[in-house]
Amino acid sequence: MTILQINTSNSVVRAVSKRLLMVLLYFIFAHKLYAQxxxxxxxxxxxxxxxxxxxxxxxxxxxxxxxxxxxxxxxxxxxxxxxxxxxxxxxxxxxxxxxxxxxxxxxxxxxxxxxxxxxxxxxxxxxxxxxxFQKKEVVSDSRPAVEVLIEGDGILPGLFNNASFQWNVRTGINAILANESGTEVAAFTTDTLGRASVQFRAEKTPLFLRWSHQGTDYEQVLTNSPYGARMRLGQAGDTTLIVIENQSRFRNATLLFIPEPGTTWYKNLHFGIDNMITFPLEELLGGSYSGDFVLEEQDSVLATMRLDRFNPIQPQLSFEQVSFDRFGGNSFDILIPDYNEWNLSVSVHDGLLPSVADNPARYKFAICGRYRYSYPKPGPADSINDAVLSLQGRITMPPKEWEKFWGLRHKRQQRLEKEDKTVKGVSFGYRLLTEADFRYEEVPYDTLGNLLLRDIVFYDTLQTRVVQIDERLKTISHEIEWSFSNFEPVDRMVVPDFEAGTDLSHVYIGKFDPHYYILPSGERAIKEVGIPRKKVDARIQKMQAQFSRGWFDRESVMDIDLLHEGIPGYVFTLEELTEYLKNKYPIIRGLGPLILANNIHDRDKTWTGGDMPLDVTEIVFARVYENYIQHPSGGGAIMYYTSGVNARNKDIGVAKISLSNVAGYSGFHDFHHKKYNRDSLPAYDDRQTLYWNPDVQIKGNVKFPVRFHNNTLSDSYIITVQGVSRTGRTIRFSKRVTKADIDTSLLERKK
Incomplete structure (x- = not known):
C-alpha cells in the first residue's frame, strides 16, 4: 500500500484538523450506516x-x-x-x-x-x-407476503405511528392491526396494487398485522423501535420539518448530519416533557440534498435516518412515425427534461405482453415534500475491495513434495549462478477458444507457488497450458489451480417469500408461437429447427482443415485435441487411449466405433511404420463419426491423426502437461435490429422484442432517436425507458403505443 503524506506547518490548522478528524473518525467507526x-x-x-x-x-x-x-x-x-x-x-x-x-x-x-x-x-x-409461458400461459404459485415500512424503523407506544404496507398480490386485502389481547388498533384495505398506508396509535406493544387471503388467515408481528427514539419528516406549509421523538432515558442528545461528501455537522438537543423536538430541515442541510442523520448520546445510537432528494422525472417522447403495418417503420425521440447526464436502457416489445411497470414494487422509502427517507442499519464502512478481475494461478503439490521441489530448485539455482544463469519459470501458454494457436511466455512463481502473471482480463473461456521447462525439475508431479472470479460459487438460488409469492399469472392471447410461424394466409408453418448453440473452437477448426480429407472431411460427433486433452500418465498405447476416451465420453462407446488412422478406410490393411499409431505420444487429433460408411453393422468410427513417431512432446511426456479451461467474464452478444427494404421482405417476422439498446448515454434536453421496424403480428407496442443520472436520479417509465397514437404522430409531424 502506498501512503501519501501531507505536511502542514501551521500548528493551528493542525490542531483544528486533528479535532475534526477525531469527530469524523468517531462517527465513521462507531456509527457507520448501511446506505441504501x-x-x-x-x-x-x-x-x-x-x-x-x-x-x-x-x-x-x-x-x-x-x-x-x-x-x-x-x-x-x-x-x-x-x-x-x-x-x-x-x-x-x-x-x-x-x-x-x-x-x-x-x-x-x-x-x-x-x-x-x-x-x-x-x-x-x-x-x-x-x-x-408454457402453452401460452404463466401460472404462478401465488403466496401472499407483505413488506412493512414503519416510520422510525419501529413502533413507539403512546404516539401516532405511520406505516406503509405492500403485498405481493393485487387482490384486495382486508387487514387489521391488533395488540396481544386482540384489541383492534386500526383497520384498512389495500388498493388494486396491494398497497396501503395507515396512521395508528398503540398504547401497548407488540402489535400484530392480521389478514386473510383466499380463506387462509395470516399474522405477522410488527417491530418496535429498536432505540426508543425516532426521526421522521413532516410538512408545515412549504416548510419541511425534521421531527425527533425520544422515549429513551436520555434527555440530552446530539444530532449528527453527514451529507455527501462527508463533512459532519451536529446539533445539541435537549428534550422536554413532550419528548419531541421539531425544526426546519434546511437548518441542517446547508445546501445538501442527501446524507445520514444519527441521533446519539453516551456512545449509544438512539435513531438513524437516511435522506435523499426526491424529484421524480419522466422522459418526453416525440413520435415521428407510428406504423403497425407488417414490417412498418417506427421512429420517436427521447428527451429528458433536465441538464443531467443520463445512462439509460430502452426497450420496445410487442404490446400483447404485459408491461414491466405492471409488477408490484416494495416500499423502500417514505416521502415528504421534496425528500424521501429510509432507515438503514448501523454497519461497516463504505470502502469495498473490488477491482477488475484477472487470471490467477498457483502451483500445488503435497507439502513434502513442495519442500523437496524447492530444495532441488535452490541447489539448481546455486549451480546455475556460477554460469551466470537462473532457474527458469514455467512455460505458460494460453488462448481464447476463438483463437487457433497458443501464445507462450515464461512466468516466474513465488515460494507459495503463485504464478506471477501479468494482468490477463478475458471474456468467455481461456484455455491454459503450463509446462515446467527447467530440465532438472520438470519431472516432479504437480497441479495448477486457476481462478478468475473472486465470488463464491452459488449452489442454490435465493428465493425470498415476497418474490416467490408475487403473482405473474398471465394468459397470452397473441399470435406468437415458439414452434410455428403464422403466414399472411393464416396458415401455420413449422419453424426451422435451430442448430444447438455451442462455442466454436478455432483450434479445432484449424486441425480439421489440416488433417481431414476425403470422406472424413465432414461433420463429426466430436473432435478431440489430444495434445491438450490432459491424457492421464497411465495411458500409453492406442488401445488404452481408446478405452480411456470411451469411459470419459459415453457417446463414443455407444457408437461401437471402428479404429482408423490418417484418413485411410481399409481397416484390414497391415499397418507398418507410422501408419497405425502404436504409442499415444504419436497422436495429435481424433474425430468421432456417428455413421461410418464401411462399418459392417452401421456403427461409428474414431479417426486418429498422427504427426509422426514420437513427434508429440517426447521430452515432456503426456502426464506433465496441465491443460485447463478457465471461465472469465461472461461474453456479450449484440442485439440484432431488423432493417427492411420494401423490395425484398420475408414472409413473416414474429419478434417479440422489437428494439433493445442497453447503452444510451445522453445529456438532458438532448434528443435520442429510436428507430425500428414492426413485426407481422403486432398492433401495439410498449416502450420502456429505465436508467440513472450521474447525480443519482432514476427513471422507470413505460408507455403503451396503439393505433390511436398514429393521429398523434401525424399532429406532431405537422408541428
Missing amino acids: HDVQLHTDRTYYFPGDTVWYKANLIYKGSPDTAVRNLAMAIGRPDKDVLEQQLRPVVGGSTFGQYIIPDDYKDHELYFNLYTKRKEHEPFVSKIGV
Whole structure:
C-alpha cells in the first residue's frame, strides 16, 4: 500500500484538523450506516417463451449516486425450486453493466429467477423474476407476503405511528392491526396494487398485522423501535420539518448530519416533557440534498435516518412515425427534461405482453415534500475491495513434495549462478477458444507457488497450458489451480417469500408461437429447427482443415485435441487411449466405433511404420463419426491423426502437461435490429422484442432517436425507458403505443 503524506506547518490548522478528524473518525467507526444499496434491473420484457433470449441491464446505486466503486457483478439464474441453471460474471463500468441469457428450449417452469451479487452485499443478493409461458400461459404459485415500512424503523407506544404496507398480490386485502389481547388498533384495505398506508396509535406493544387471503388467515408481528427514539419528516406549509421523538432515558442528545461528501455537522438537543423536538430541515442541510442523520448520546445510537432528494422525472417522447403495418417503420425521440447526464436502457416489445411497470414494487422509502427517507442499519464502512478481475494461478503439490521441489530448485539455482544463469519459470501458454494457436511466455512463481502473471482480463473461456521447462525439475508431479472470479460459487438460488409469492399469472392471447410461424394466409408453418448453440473452437477448426480429407472431411460427433486433452500418465498405447476416451465420453462407446488412422478406410490393411499409431505420444487429433460408411453393422468410427513417431512432446511426456479451461467474464452478444427494404421482405417476422439498446448515454434536453421496424403480428407496442443520472436520479417509465397514437404522430409531424 502506498501512503501519501501531507505536511502542514501551521500548528493551528493542525490542531483544528486533528479535532475534526477525531469527530469524523468517531462517527465513521462507531456509527457507520448501511446506505441504501439499490439495484435497478431492466429486462427487455417481463414475459418470455422457452428458447428466448433475455436481454438485461443492471444499474447499481449507492447513497443516491451510481456505484462506481463496484467493478464486478455476479449473477445466478435458476428455477423456482432453487436449482441453478447458469452463473454469469459481468464487469461493471460507471455503476452499470448489461448482458444476456438464453432460456433453454426445454425449460418447463413458469418462472425464472435472477440473483445479483456485488461486493456491497455479497451474501444478500438482489432478487428478481420473469414469467416463462408454457402453452401460452404463466401460472404462478401465488403466496401472499407483505413488506412493512414503519416510520422510525419501529413502533413507539403512546404516539401516532405511520406505516406503509405492500403485498405481493393485487387482490384486495382486508387487514387489521391488533395488540396481544386482540384489541383492534386500526383497520384498512389495500388498493388494486396491494398497497396501503395507515396512521395508528398503540398504547401497548407488540402489535400484530392480521389478514386473510383466499380463506387462509395470516399474522405477522410488527417491530418496535429498536432505540426508543425516532426521526421522521413532516410538512408545515412549504416548510419541511425534521421531527425527533425520544422515549429513551436520555434527555440530552446530539444530532449528527453527514451529507455527501462527508463533512459532519451536529446539533445539541435537549428534550422536554413532550419528548419531541421539531425544526426546519434546511437548518441542517446547508445546501445538501442527501446524507445520514444519527441521533446519539453516551456512545449509544438512539435513531438513524437516511435522506435523499426526491424529484421524480419522466422522459418526453416525440413520435415521428407510428406504423403497425407488417414490417412498418417506427421512429420517436427521447428527451429528458433536465441538464443531467443520463445512462439509460430502452426497450420496445410487442404490446400483447404485459408491461414491466405492471409488477408490484416494495416500499423502500417514505416521502415528504421534496425528500424521501429510509432507515438503514448501523454497519461497516463504505470502502469495498473490488477491482477488475484477472487470471490467477498457483502451483500445488503435497507439502513434502513442495519442500523437496524447492530444495532441488535452490541447489539448481546455486549451480546455475556460477554460469551466470537462473532457474527458469514455467512455460505458460494460453488462448481464447476463438483463437487457433497458443501464445507462450515464461512466468516466474513465488515460494507459495503463485504464478506471477501479468494482468490477463478475458471474456468467455481461456484455455491454459503450463509446462515446467527447467530440465532438472520438470519431472516432479504437480497441479495448477486457476481462478478468475473472486465470488463464491452459488449452489442454490435465493428465493425470498415476497418474490416467490408475487403473482405473474398471465394468459397470452397473441399470435406468437415458439414452434410455428403464422403466414399472411393464416396458415401455420413449422419453424426451422435451430442448430444447438455451442462455442466454436478455432483450434479445432484449424486441425480439421489440416488433417481431414476425403470422406472424413465432414461433420463429426466430436473432435478431440489430444495434445491438450490432459491424457492421464497411465495411458500409453492406442488401445488404452481408446478405452480411456470411451469411459470419459459415453457417446463414443455407444457408437461401437471402428479404429482408423490418417484418413485411410481399409481397416484390414497391415499397418507398418507410422501408419497405425502404436504409442499415444504419436497422436495429435481424433474425430468421432456417428455413421461410418464401411462399418459392417452401421456403427461409428474414431479417426486418429498422427504427426509422426514420437513427434508429440517426447521430452515432456503426456502426464506433465496441465491443460485447463478457465471461465472469465461472461461474453456479450449484440442485439440484432431488423432493417427492411420494401423490395425484398420475408414472409413473416414474429419478434417479440422489437428494439433493445442497453447503452444510451445522453445529456438532458438532448434528443435520442429510436428507430425500428414492426413485426407481422403486432398492433401495439410498449416502450420502456429505465436508467440513472450521474447525480443519482432514476427513471422507470413505460408507455403503451396503439393505433390511436398514429393521429398523434401525424399532429406532431405537422408541428
